[in-house]
Amino acid sequence: MRKKKNNRSYKFTEKKKSVRGMIACVGAVISLLILAGILIQAVTSAGNGGAFLGSAGVVALFVGVASFIEAVQAVQEKDTFRSIPYTAVGLSAVATVLWLALYMLGILL
DSSP, rough: OOOOOOOOOOOOOHHHHHHHHHHHHHEEEEEEEHHHHHHHHHHTTTTTTHHHHHHHHHHHHOOOOOEEEHHHHTTTOOBSSSSSHHHHHHHHHHHHHHHHHHHEEEEHH
């Protein structure tokens, strides 16, 4: 019977988790949640959301753009794990594109 070879190898590193990346990820998720909430509210009110939904949308658009900028800066940090900043870049890019598409549809229609 063969013995199992213990292949546990530990790699010690000085890398840290990116705080900027986490902040950007939270901002992107907040922007996407506000988008979902506003879309649900707009559908249930038959498109008569009013100024409150519009102003909340503008704020959420700015949150999405700010989180994208913060995520790009987090990707450029040295000695940090990159998975959270790349996730934040993706989420904030999706949020910003969706917000811009929603505003373009509102202007064109």
